[in-house]
Amino acid sequence: MTAIRVLIAKPGLDGHDRGAKVIARALRDAGMEVIYTGLRQTPEMIAEAALQEDVDVVGLSILSGAHMALVPRIRQEMDSSGLQDVALLVGGIIPDDDVNALHDMGVSAVFGPGTSTEDIVIHIRKLMDARQT
Amino acid sequence: MIELVEPLRAGDRRALARLLTAVENEREGVQAALTALYPHTGHAWVIGLTGAPGTGKSSLVTELAKAYRAQGETVAILAVDPTSPFTGGAILGDRIRMRELSGDKGVFIRSMATRGSLGGLARATRDSIRLLDAAGFDRVMVETVGAGQSEVDIVRAAYTTIVIEAPGLGDDVQAIKAGILEIADVLVVNKADRPGVDSTVRALRNMLELGHPASREQMVAHHGKTMIAQEPTSSNHDFWLPPVLRTVATEGEGIGELVAAIEAHRHYLTQADRMHLLEQQHVEMELVDRVRDELVKQLFAVLPAETLRDVVNQVQSRSLDPQTAVNQLLAFQQVNVAK
Numbered sequence: 001m002t003a004i005r006v007l008i009a010k011p012g013l014d015g016h017d018r019g020a021k022v023i024a025r026a027l028r029d030a031g032m033e034v035i036y037t038g039l040r041q042t043p044e045m046i047a048e049a050a051l052q053e054d055v056d057v058v059g060l061s062i063l064s065g066a067h068m069a070l071v072p073r074i075r076q077e078m079d080s081s082g083l084q085d086v087a088l089l090v091g092g093i094i095p096d097d098d099v100n101a102l103h104d105m106g107v108s109a110v111f112g113p114g115t116s117t118e119d120i121v122i123h124i125r126k127l128m129d130a131r132q133t
Numbered sequence: 134m135i136e137l138v139e140p141l142r143a144g145d146r147r148a149l150a151r152l153l154t155a156v157e158n159e160r161e162g163v164q165a166a167l168t169a170l171y172p173h174t175g176h177a178w179v180i181g182l183t184g185a186p187g188t189g190k191s192s193l194v195t196e197l198a199k200a201y202r203a204q205g206e207t208v209a210i211l212a213v214d215p216t217s218p219f220t221g222g223a224i225l226g227d228r229i230r231m232r233e234l235s236g237d238k239g240v241f242i243r244s245m246a247t248r249g250s251l252g253g254l255a256r257a258t259r260d261s262i263r264l265l266d267a268a269g270f271d272r273v274m275v276e277t278v279g280a281g282q283s284e285v286d287i288v289r290a291a292y293t294t295i296v297i298e299a300p301g302l303g304d305d306v307q308a309i310k311a312g313i314l315e316i317a318d319v320l321v322v323n324k325a326d327r328p329g330v331d332s333t334v335r336a337l338r339n340m341l342e343l344g345h346p347a348s349r350e351q352m353v354a355h356h357g358k359t360m361i362a363q364e365p366t367s368s369n370h371d372f373w374l375p376p377v378l379r380t381v382a383t384e385g386e387g388i389g390e391l392v393a394a395i396e397a398h399r400h401y402l403t404q405a406d407r408m409h410l411l412e413q414q415h416v417e418m419e420l421v422d423r424v425r426d427e428l429v430k431q432l433f434a435v436l437p438a439e440t441l442r443d444v445v446n447q448v449q450s451r452s453l454d455p456q457t458a459v460n461q462l463l464a465f466q467q468v469n470v471a472k
Contacts, residue, residue, distance in 0.1 A: 002158045003221065003222070003223075003246065003248070005154075024224050025224065027222065028217060028220060028222035028223060028224045029217075029220050029222060030220070030222060031220050031221040031222045032222050033216075033222060033223045033225060033244075033246045034222065034223065034224045034225065035225045035226075035228060035244050036224055036225070036226045036228070036229065037228045037229065037232075038226075038228065038229035038232060040232075041235075042236075044236060045232075045235040045236060048235060048236070049228060049235065049242075051146055051147055051150055052146065052150055052241055052242055052243055053150070053243065053244060054150040054151055054153065054154040081147065082147050083147075
């Protein structure tokens with residue numbers, strides 16, 4: 001039996017984890033195994049947790065506005081740990097202008113306020129299907 | 134999978150992580166890797182920790198890990214949490230409490246969901262422990278919610294089992310499941326700064342005196358042979374009576390005593406031929422489990438679904454009793470295996 005494994009992390013210093021918890025629960029309800037790491041994770045911590053847990057997807061919740069600084073460092077840490085094939089998703093308060101830049105940094109999708117949790121589930125399932133073929 | 138064996142032995146954490154996934158998913162080819170790694174196991178001291186939700190298991194594991202790291206030992210943690218029976222998903226949140234350990238390359242933490250597979254969990258846990266052991270960790274800690282038989286089975290893979298309680302979890306006697314208590318080598322009352330700790334400690338001591346096999350041996354020693362209801366197991370009457378310790382994991386209080394108690398238990402086991410006997414027991418238990426799983430798998434692989442349905446109907450309509458039905462099903466497998 002296999003299950004999709006997802007790491008949900010909150011990098012940086014903002015202390016609002018309501019959104020991250022809602023997502024974690026929605027993914028659990030969709031049959032995924034969600035590893036929730038809690039608040040104030042450094043890029044190194046996130047990459048190392050993703051490696052140890054051998055996850056398929058890393059989801060970041062960022063509300064602080066520091067995404068343009070944090071995301072590239074996290075992607076870089078993950079890549080240098082050999083996790084190039086692990087998808088990176090970003091959710092939170094992300095201005096539209098930054099979305100394309102985040103895609104260029106290796107983020108597979110950005111989910112802003114008002115996203116339905118179902119869309120996130122569908123996106124992850126599609127990623128997994130694409131990887132299998 | 135076999136190509137990951139060498140990197141795992143060389144300390145490649147990614148290879149270890151991927152093999153752990155392969156074990157969990159029962160992926161094809163993983164057995165070859167396990168077979169190759171088996172001779173390299175037996176180094177780690179395996180510690181099982183169990184207790185009701187909210188007793189502070191993860192915090193205690195974190196403190197223990199810090200203590201072992203301070204001694205220069207490497208630590209692997211396997212945190213097992215239940216899968217939701219309704220959705221098949223799980224939220225694995227033990228890493229939240231273990232934040233202090235992240236960034237230390239001498240620590241490896243893996244979260245595992247129970248996935249509710251019949252008997253499969255105990256096997257996946259044992260194999261995961263072996264992978265962590267073969268990767269060279271000095272201590273392997275397995276943490277699980279003490280809720281039922283499967284959790285008891287998990288901690289049975291450990292050499293030293295710690296049962297964790299906390300004050301104020303409701304009625305003292307109710308809170309302590311006899312089956313869980315009997316597997317304890319060390320009992321910990323965590324959150325010992327809370328009210329009610331004395332009565333929890335007292336309740337545990339009372340339960341131990343009544344129920345623990347070791348204390349029955351104690352009765353033998355105290356009252357002489359005429360009063361024994363059971364045969365003495367050996368000529369020497371020494372035994373391990375589980376200590377009841379108090380800790381406040383969040384403050385690091387009582388951790389030194391806990392480390393010492395685990396070492397005392399390890400010392401006790403390595404005396405005489407106790408460790409040999411314990412491992413013998415473990416191996417036998419595991420082989421019986423695996424044979425049972427394997428036979429069940431083989432039977433259902435050859436048994437057509439309609440045959441099973443047919444037998445179910447017969448039992449339901451009272452034209453066949455359950456044991457005769459089982460005999461018929463087993464006969465079906467013997468015929469097919471013989472072919």
